[in-house]
Amino acid sequence: MITNFMWYTQTKKSILTGVCTLVVFSSYAQSSATFAQKLFQAFQQKDTTFLTGELASNFSIAGHTDAGAKFRLDQIVKNYQISKIDIKADRKVKRGHVMQLAILDKVNKSINAEALFDTTDKLVHLSLFDQLYGMQRMDSAKLRAVIPFENHNGSIYLQVKINGYDKPLRLLFDTGADGMAVSQQLADRIGLKITREKNASVVGGHAKIQISENNTVGLDTLNIEKQSIAIFPEMGRDGDGIIGNTIIRRYITHIDYDNNLLSLYEFGGFQYSGQGTLVPISMPSGVMVLPGQLDITKGKSYAGRFVFDTGASYDLICFRPFVRQNKLLVSGFKPEAQAATVSMGISSPTFLGKSHQFAISPLPPMAGLPITLMGGTADNEQWQPGVDGSIGIRLLSRYNMTINLAESEVFFAPNKLHALPQDFLIRNHQFGWDNTGLLKALGSVGTPPNESPLKNGDLIQQIDGYYVDQLEKNPRLIGQIWLKAKENEITIMLKDNTQITL
Known part of the structure; x- marks a missing residue:
């Protein structure tokens, strides 16, 4: 079908060509019309290459980005049919500009769609694509x-x-x-x-x-x-x-x-509350990925992409390919304990210690963050996870967070736990504070739970004679206890006054 294709600028100049009818009153008229023409061609030819140069680096479909978004775009273009595209309006917004479209499907049902473009006129998301994968964008977030x-x-x-x-x-x-x-x-x-x-x-x-x-x-x-x-x-x-x-x-x-x-x-216009920081996320293969910067020791910094993983009980783990590529185990890192991580029956050796600092970009870095480095096995040396590691709940739980997949972002606001010292190890036993301010035994590393004198969740009153509030106010005491524990026994007093020697 050939119909008239035209656009009107603010000076009311018109140009005629043949694909579909477009009416725009905006300074973005030419770029909008070009995009609409290529979008129509992509659907008519069942070929996404018409849109390759029109997509922003953070282009998303229902929160999926990169390979995940491109796969879904290919499926939509090949399987969804449209007969006409009309541009109804185009307006400037803080992030770029928004184009209102009226799209006729194969049975001539009119669908209103909204396209967001960044400041370089590249497509960030199109509401029709989101809807086809189950994401509805409302005017306000109810x-x-x-x-x-x-x-x-x-x-x-x-x-x-x-x-x-x-x-x-x-x-x-x-x-x-x-x-x-x-x-x-x-x-x-x-x-x-x-x-x-x-x-x-x-x-x-x-x-x-x-x-x-x-x-x-x-x-x-x-x-x-x-x-x-x-x-x-x-x-x-x-x-x-x-x-x-x-x-x-x-x-x-x-x-x-x-x-x-x-x-x-509901997805829609949302106002984040409190003092916090927006962090961009991607979702190339079904899980969210955050940008991070690891300083394994002072002066040795490595950028990476890390899974946002509320299901992991640690602070941070670096996967084997990232560890091997950057030689992290021989870069000055000093492991404090050795263990293994097991996921669905697959076991990998791990080495636990402290980093100089780690930051979820662009959040401020956390000094002395505990990290886990994955060692190599015959099973994982060929493993290609597509990411560099995983940020676990012991780090994430230091923030109240708002996950907004529609805008590919997470809002991080420090909570009550954020100001307390980092988790720490003493003689292969891990300790850390919870969100109510209580110091707990979090588990043993490399020791079966039934062989450990401490049970997970035991509440701590004193370590080596120091009360918990003293450790909170002066975290250097934790480092002194750690050094002492290398050669001497350490006494732990629980909340019920039970004494345990490690």
């Missing part, structure tokens, strides 16, 4: 639910119902997973039906899993329909399973650690 959560040393556990199963499940909110997952045993009890199999990426390698589709997930007053759930032979963690990015793909998600509340808003 609050949909406020959900209390269980805070276990920063890890977030939610009460969830699946398919009306009577007993609520205790699921870990895990942004390091692209969806939901339960064990085979629990799936059998709930009655989940297997519909397909797939290969899944786990830390250190890959594993084959089964998938159950078209489930209904109840979260407080919300029901999430048509949800897929992965089924693993074993989960190997506390709780009944995980609920991953199912939530953040559907709602602006605010995590309030000071009050242990999760607030969910």
Whole structure:
């Protein structure tokens, strides 16, 4: 079909060519018309190469960026049909300019769409693309639910119902997973039906899993329909399973650690509250990725891309390819303990110690952040995770956070835990503060829990004669205790006055 294609500038000059009808009253007229023409051509020819030069570096579809966005764009262009594009308006905004479109589909149904362009006239997102992948952008962000959560040393556990199963499940909110997952045993009890199999990426390698589709997930007053759930032979963690990015793909998600509340808003105009910093995120393959800067020792700095992982109980882990490429284990790093990380049955050796500092860019750096470096095995030397590591909940829980996938950003606001000292190791036992200001035993490294004199969650009153408030006010005391513990026993006094010697 050939119709008139024209645009009108503010000087009312007109040009005629043949593709579709465009009417624009704006200084962006020419670039808008060029984009609309190429968009129409892409759909007519089923070829995304018409749009290659029109996409911003942070172009996204329903929060997915990079390879994830390009894959979805290819699917849309090949499978969705349009017969006409009209430009209705174009206005300047802080981030660039917004173009209003009227798009006719194959049955001539008119769809209003909004395209955001950056200051270089490159497309950041188009609402029609988002809608086709389940993301609705509203004018304002309406609050949909406020959900209390269980805070276990920063890890977030939610009460969830699946398919009306009577007993609520205790699921870990895990942004390091692209969806939901339960064990085979629990799936059998709930009655989940297997519909397909797939290969899944786990830390250190890959594993084959089964998938159950078209489930209904109840979260407080919300029901999430048509949800897929992965089924693993074993989960190997506390709780009944995980609920991953199912939530953040559907709602602006605010995590309030000071009050242990999760607030969910519709995607739309949103005002962040409090003093904080916006951090850009990407999502190339189903999980969020943050930019980071690691100074392994003073003067040795490495930029990387790290998974935003609320399901990981550590501060920061660097994956094997990043460790090997930058020779981190031989760069002056001094490991304090050795252990292993196990993910879905795949085990990798790890080395724990302190970094000089680490920053989620552009947040201020955290000095002395504990880090874990992954060693090599036959299983993980060929592993290509596509990212450099993972930022875990012990670091993330020092902030109240608002995850806004529609705008590819997270708002970080320091919370009560932020001002307290970093986690630390004494004789292979890890200690750290929680969001209520209590110092706890967080676990032992390389020692089975039943062989450790300290239980996870034990509340600490004194370490080597120093009260907890003294350690808070003078963190250098922690370093002195650590040095002393290399050659001498250290006495720990718990809140109930029990004394333990390490």
